[in-house]
Amino acid sequence: MQRVLSCFMSRDMKKADKIRKGDIRSATRLIRDIEDNVPGAKSTMKHLFPFTGKARVLGLTGAPGAGKSTLIDALISRYRAGEKTIGALLVDPTSPFTGGAILGDRIRLQRHAEDPDVFIRSLATRGALGGLSKAAGDAIHVLDAMGKDIVFVETVGTGQQEVEVMNHVHTVLVVLVPGMGDDVQALKAGILEIADIFVINKADRDGTGKLYTEISNMLDMVQAFPGGWRPPIVNVGSVFQPALFREHVEQLSQAIDGHYEHLVKNDLLGDRIRRQTLVELNEALRSCILAPILEKLVKEGEIERMVDKLLKKESDPYTCAEEIANKYLR
Amino acid sequence: MAERKLRIMVAKPGLDGHDRGARILARHFRDSGFEVIYTGCHQTPEQIAASAIQEDVDVVGLSCLSGAHRYLFPKVVELLKEKGADDITVIGGGIIPEQDFQMLYDAGIKAIFTPGSTLEAIARWVRENVTQGS
Structure with missing residues (x-):
């Protein structure tokens, strides 16, 4: 039965399952994948979060x-x-x-x-x-x-x-x-x-x-x-x-x-956990929303162009940020 | 995706407290951009193998100046294999007579560095022969 079920499990689910059973190699590698920003690490985390x-x-x-x-x-x-x-x-x-x-x-x-x-x-x-x-x-x-x-x-x-x-x-x-x-x-x-x-x-x-x-x-x-x-x-x-x-x-x-x-x-444990969860959500939002925009700006050379403008005093950091926000977040 | 960081463990197995060389090497690995786990002196092969697995290192560098390398080095390789972690590269160094090289290679030690080896050469070997997170 177990084997039949495992056919329906995704790779990430299997990894998560191994970690939950205490497999050290899978666990330490997942930590490393997170450190190294390996794509897919987050989706294993999704399967672990409920536990x-x-x-x-x-x-x-x-x-x-x-x-x-x-x-x-x-x-x-x-x-x-x-x-x-x-x-x-x-x-x-x-x-x-x-x-x-x-x-x-x-x-x-x-x-x-x-x-x-x-x-x-x-x-x-x-x-x-x-x-x-x-x-x-x-x-x-x-x-x-x-x-x-x-x-x-x-x-x-x-x-x-x-x-x-x-x-x-x-x-x-x-x-x-x-x-x-x-x-x-x-x-x-x-x-x-x-x-x-x-x-x-x-x-x-x-x-x-x-x-x-x-x-x-x-x-x-x-x-x-x-x-x-x-x-x-x-x-x-x-x-x-x-x-x-x-x-x-x-x-x-x-x-x-x-x-x-x-x-x-x-009944204070709940407050602490709520605060922790809020911090985590903030981090997740930042890496999900801000990080890709920053990456795009770097890749397209936009960041360097903005820095040039600032150095020449043709613009200021606040205007630059507003322009980016208008472009991506509206 | 950011580039994978190389993780290396520097360990001194057995009853040998001379860790100046190991420390200098650990420092050089740090300066080469590696993440170096340093476990200190007087480690059993069992401690070294277990730590290497927990730390998910790519390489274990063993340093031995006491003459017990013929037992200690192969034992680490054997224990890693036992735990299904034979993808971890094991290298060694210290006072090792040349006639022991072949025996150590046969036991699975991938490289041996003795007095006179430069720090650069050792780091270069690691960079060229080890795949991060393989």
């Missing part, structure tokens, strides 16, 4: 070297002990000059390499500026549709502004380390605002207490937390003191689970 939305997605962001990968490694062990299946997407930067990349986050996670229930995939940013890669959203869907219980997303090493991860995950962990600037930093907008949980990593170092107080004071100034969730601050000590480290990771995982419960109990 997404089951995984819990956790995002980790923070400065380079803050210890994001090492924390993911420890959290994977923690959740594997509870028999959860795991997916992990690790993003590292692409060179703006050569397009090459060193994807090295995996080094910290290699003890899970052979575990069939842990699937780890590195992604290069390929020019995306928000801390993730353009393919990250779809890659999360792929791991989700594979049936992974928990999906970790590690951003590139971030500074202040890379907040894209909040649009793709249920819980954002901002990983900080002591000794990175004075207390005005804690007032600034951006990455500190997106945390659902603060982790002070390497908390055996000098300055941990000060950083804790700064974050704590920053949180005290918030009038009302969205959804009533005050982000907890969790100290995680040195990985070289294994017993204590494990204890801290256990506390961290309790904070993570606590946040998820909070989302579920207060």
Whole structure:
């Protein structure tokens, strides 16, 4: 019966079917097809989309070297002990000059390499500026549709502004380390605002207490937390003191689970998913409507002609854009 | 469609902590426009094969300076084959005596680079002999 049915399945449906059954080669290739803009990748995604939305997605962001990968490694062990299946997407930067990349986050996670229930995939940013890669959203869907219980997303090493991860995950962990600037930093907008949980990593170092107080004071100034969730601050000590480290990771995982419960109990999960879906729809619209127009303009040399006009001050960017809009969108 | 990006893994199998060469090579591959997955030292062939599959790489570059290449290199090829991933090209380098070359070629290692090989030559070999996303 199965065989008869499969005759009626398109190639994309078959691919999607294999991925749903957990086939790693098909899944990682689909992610690559999305990264490489291979035609057809989107149509496999269409078949997977109905099966997404089951995984819990956790995002980790923070400065380079803050210890994001090492924390993911420890959290994977923690959740594997509870028999959860795991997916992990690790993003590292692409060179703006050569397009090459060193994807090295995996080094910290290699003890899970052979575990069939842990699937780890590195992604290069390929020019995306928000801390993730353009393919990250779809890659999360792929791991989700594979049936992974928990999906970790590690951003590139971030500074202040890379907040894209909040649009793709249920819980954002901002990983900080002591000794990175004075207390005005804690007032600034951006990455500190997106945390659902603060982790002070390497908390055996000098300055941990000060950083804790700064974050704590920053949180005290918030009038009302969205959804009533005050982000907890969790100290995680040195990985070289294994017993204590494990204890801290256990506390961290309790904070993570606590946040998820909070989302579920207060009916906030729906809001997050709605926001994520809106972002995805926006992206899809942009790539479906804007991208082909841009491509056409480049191919026909229209872009260069417009740039020439602008350089000679014969026109301005706003008029040019309006002319294109009038031509294509009316 | 944008051009397919070449994905390559640089790995050090076995009990050999000398990764200066592997790092320099990884850096050169990056500068050649490849996406390089670097897994670090002390990897078992099983870890390397599993990672190569998860990362969908076109090439695995093994570096070994300890003398254990006669076991470690063929084992990676064998494991990839076992998992139906023998389309992944495996190349190797390090301190490898010439009399071992044929044995490694026979085991499925596609190219061997020893001291004196230039970075450019290695990257060129990869570019000329590997199809991205085949």
